[in-house]
Amino acid sequence: MRKFWNWVKNEDGRTLFLDGVIAEETWFGDEVTPKQFKSELFNESGDISIWINSPGGDVFAASQIYNMLMDYKGHVTVKIDGIAASAASVIAMAGGEVLMSPVSMMMIHNPMTIAFGDTAEMKKAIQMLSEVKESIINAYELKTGLPRTKLSSLMDAESWFNSKKAMELGFANGILFANESAQASPEEGIIYSQMAVVNSFLHKLPQKEKKTGTDISILDKRLELLKY
Template sequence: MIILSFWNFKNSEENEEEIELRIDGDIAMDDDFWSMLFGIENVTPKGFMAELSKYKGKDINVWINSYGGDVYAASRIYTALKEHKEKVKVKIDGVAISAASVIAMAGDEILMSPTSICMVHNPWGNFQGEAKDLRHGADVLDEVKETIINAYQLKTGKSRAKISQMMDEETWMSAKKAVSEGFVDGILYSESEGETAQNSFMFSRLRVQNSVNDSTRKFIEQYNKRFKELKQDGEANKIKLLKARLALECEL
């Protein structure tokens, strides 16, 4: 099975000293088992960093359109972009939701399309076991949240308490709101990209949420179907791997 990366580096047509990078998919860890099992197309950090290393000395324009994914993978991509010595400009042209919003914070300058959306929320996790295991899982999620707050605070300068509250409330931001909250620096295509546009894009939170929930539902249906097939085939190792991934995976 061929796993397609959902990032793409290419030379800028306008400036040979710049590179254009597009991130357009779910963010996952290297050799993600879900991808191998279902053929889901992902952004994985190992291959990403290998490609990024080819463009030392060049500015990078990063276009983002992603619903998020694995928080650990997002952390590696965020760090790789922060380590890039030249300028990194992030442009959100669709959505930067969840873990994708963490990656966006790596930009030296962050701009949003007037029709785009940014969302921050608390990390999610799936844990199994007795009561003490579930309590430990909650502690893990609390620590993961602290690492995410670090990225948002470095960009916005907001207090940790305020950012934590925004994550608790699952905050959806139009371009105008994201500028006012300090998550981005400006809006694309306005007279001055560093200034807030007068009319922000209006969106239906329910519509976006339904889209995310529908994708999750389809994924769970695929998982349950494949799990039953593996169990019938007696492939014990794959079943154990599925259970371990479900128990330990921590996603945004």
């Protein structure tokens, strides 16, 4: 049986890699798969890191993984290095800390299914999808704190988030490989850069005035333009 997960143990602890489509082997009628994952997860204790690169898959399989990780006693750190889309984004919400690569993406959308039958069966399918959506929103709401109506609208639109947008909305807590200053918002970064230039300019201003005798009022006006 080919698994969509892989555990690696080293001096830093345990790392779980979730790659590819979730539940490539069906979880329906196959109790070995969820039991095996749970056995491997709880086989040892301690903090764990989870690397996710998955387009999603079976929402019920993802829900089981989410529940297992939420119930795990150690600290769970999620690291998204490629994509965490659809059901994979649900698993990501189990992280006490969610970190995204600066080139990674997250995508959320409405659940989908295949249904056949008469009008009554179609209505049942619609109702089922509605309830599944509400259960997914539960996980998103718990992580982000966003209103349910906002989350529902984002799912309706099939929303894609880069790392900064995911942080802004609360789906992620930080960006991998970035220092503290690099994680500031674009506006903060621009302000910091402008102020650095201004301070550097002011520091050199007295020396330049002595050498050239430039009118200080002209420099003041240029400085005001630079700040703006």
